[in-house]
Amino acid sequence: MSYNYLPLDRKHTDFQQIKNLLAFDQHVSITFDAHERIIKCRRYLDEKVKGSDALFYGINTGFGFLQNVKIDNTQLEQLQSNLLKSHACGLGEEVPKEIVKLMVMLKIKSLSYGHSGVQIxxxxxxMDMYNNDVLPVIFTQGSLGASGDLAPLSHLSLPLIGLGEVMHEGKKYPASEILKKFDWQPIALQSKEGLALINGTQFMSAYGLHNLIRCHRLLQWANIIAAISFDGFDGILEPLNPNIHAVRPHAGQVNTAATLRRLLNGSAIALQKKSQVQDPYSFRCIPQVHGATEDTIRYVESIFIQEINAVTDNPNIFPDEDLIVSGGNFHGQPLALGLDFLSIAMSELANISERRTYQLISGQRNLPAFLVKNPGLNSGFMIPQYTAAGIVSENKQLCTPASVDSISSSNNQEDHVSMGANAATKCKRVIDNVEKVLAIELLTAVQAIDFRRPLQSSPELEKVITAFREKVSFNETDRILHDDMLAAIEFIKADPQI
Known part of the structure; x- marks a missing residue:
């Protein structure tokens, strides 16, 4: 496929295409098929409403509890613009740029099926907004994860009618100013359009995809860093024996054990005679723990890929069947459950990572206490472990499931909600924290390896260690480790090169 743009229509969009979209800064474009389906659906809806006195939810009625209030045909445009203005009630931090881009793309994707009734x-x-780096300012708070991500998607949609704010080339502008710059006229919304724009799960879905991209990278780093720690702690290779994993063949466990064997292949440290019979679980059970997280990531990814290849606004319009059907495809329960599961699984990567850090600084296996010369005069790596422990504890608090909560809204019309938006944003916080804890382990593990010299780890791991030492030097005496920790975090923001 071309790396120039991502085609959007009813054909399946896969995870690699999403990654490429961001990695290669692609543009987006609907296909000819999508263009025709959108026009056909809009034409059908216009004819349906024009020739009938029937009530069609959100098309010629009010919204939510106001579903039975009929709106005169002369006021339908005002109804839709009122919807965007009244529902733009977001608060909190601004949504990061990459997630906003995914939101806009996913909204286009959902509309491209031709079941939403929007005008072309x-x-x-x-598409013009996405491709010209005109990205709406959206806020993290305001969605209950049902009835669609109403508040965030309202902020996404306001610039269409010349309202709200946008980011363009790194600066924030009133949307009206950017419309003038590009000579864009505000969109005169037609019946159903406002509802089509703000119903949907694109806030949750965009966060989920962004989180999953990072999870894949951090899982790779977790295995690499664990392997460095393994040699730093002078671990025993026996628990990685493939026969052990063949008799309990969870895919992630088998894959992780194979990855660790590959990473440690040729390590002089690993091959030297050991004095211990067993290692602590944080080393011995890496395949079982990391592998379970791998399996969870794969499962949650399947939920989100299913979701983005779907229509999630309401009501849905089926021109070929002469149907306008109101339902609940905007309800975020599948995403909320998946995001909570992902948070728990990723939290465990940090949990076991912190335990390895603790073991490395504990003065065992011929390593000095706190991995520093002259401990006592120097505190060495004592306090990075404190920081990791505090972050791991914060993650445990964040992993209380959002999806078990609900609160009634819209005068009890919307009486069960998923809280998937909260699950999405706190999942990102968990993943941010995992990155920090893994970076602290990397900092600690490489320091431990240096106390094993002149013995070498494997050729693969020595490449990582050498690259890391170009960013962070060996810690001879106490210095401000905050700076080293930030450098370690930056180091693992890139994809691993082994």
């Missing part, structure tokens, strides 16, 4: 001008404008 609306979709074209969303």
């Amino acid at each position: 001008d609306t979709v074209n404008r969303l």
